[in-house]
Amino acid sequence: MTLRGIIGVLRWLVGVAAAAAVVMLFTLRGGTSQSDTPDAHLIADGAEVYAQHCQICHGSDGLGGTGPALSGSVAERFPDPSEQKAVILVGRSAMPEFGTRLDDHQIEAVIEFTRYGF
Amino acid sequence: MAETSTTTDKPVGTALLVGLSTAVSLGLYASIHQPTGRALSTIGFTSTITMKNWLTTTALLLLLVQGVMSIRAQGTLFTAHPQSTRQNDVHQLIGTVAFALTLPVVFHCVWSLGYQTPTLRVGLHSAAGCAVYGAWAATALMPWHDQERRWIRPTVGAVLAGAFVTTWWSGALWYFTSVSWSI
Structure with a gap:
């Protein structure tokens, strides 16, 4: 197959993928546990994790201490929860990494709590 | 002469109109649509964010190669090299691969x-x-050979490059330098 033939096939495939993406944008739903419907159980678990590991720096009410305030600002600073998760996992500045201290559920829970629990 | 002008006006105007409509439609959809906050796949990366960062960075590198090729072809920085058919093919191949790499990224961002x-x-x-x-x-959609307005294609390409670098800088580079280079 010539280079032009390869490009033709590739462009066709990419075109189909792009069209499929557009269709999915209008048809695919996020599921029942969307970020705009906070999970009460997860928030409760997150409150425990927060009390044990986070409030010493970020304050019991999330208004800050030696660490920055989190209450009301987490979703703005981290529109993508996976950005927030990455900071928790690997740490940043004076904040230690929690990837070795917390399991996945605890991290998901504390993310939910800091976004919706204060 | 007037006939030539009409035939070149139409594709350029259409291309610019489609481009503008695409940008506005994407922005409108992303503004109106309720964000799901979910991810479909990380295609082997450790997280969605790292997937997006590395796919975008790879696409940026491909676009840099494509940009250098375009600059050489237009002769704006180097000597004038009319792009051969093979160069056009390679240019399109690189652009298509780069575009494909960004599809999972933009889907996650918008959806x-x-x-x-x-x-x-x-x-x-x-x-x-x-x-x-x-x-x-x-x-x-822009015509390759518009002798009357050779500046249009490079200009749109420069807008694409500028917007892409801004997107990469405010997303991937910010993450790499503020959080982690992890894959």
Whole structure:
């Protein structure tokens, strides 16, 4: 197959993928546990994790201490929860990494709590 | 002469109109759509964010190669090299692969996160991301050989490059330098 033939096939495939993406944008739903419907159980678990590991720096009410305030600002600073998760996992500045201290559920829970629990 | 002008006006005008419509439509959809906050797949990366960062960075490198090729072809920085058919093919191949790499990224951004402006960085990222696809649509439809207006294609390409670098800087580079280079 010539280079032009390869490009033709590739462009066709990419075109189909792009069209499929557009269709999915209008048809695919996020599921029942969307970020705009906070999970009460997860928030409760997150409150425990927060009390044990986070409030010493970020304050019991999330208004800050030696660490920055989190209450009301987490979703703005981290529109993508996976950005927030990455900071928790690997740490940043004076904040230690929690990837070795917390399991996945605890991290998901504390993310939910800091976004919706204060 | 007037006939020539009409035949060249139409594709350029159409390309620019489609580009503008694409950028505005993407921005409108992302603003109106309720963000799902979910991810479909990380295609082997450790997280969605690392997937997006590395796919975008790879696409940026490909676009840099493509940009150098275009500059050589237009002769604006180097000596004039009319692009051969083979060069055009390679140019299109690189652009197509780069575009394909960004599809999972833009899908997640628009479907999962939406258009957001809480900080200057995030606002710039949202706006530049929409501009990228508008410019991309315009360049894909832009005629290769418009002798009367040789500046149009490079100009749209420069808009695409500028918007892409802004998107990468406000997303991937910010993450790499602020959080982690992890894969």
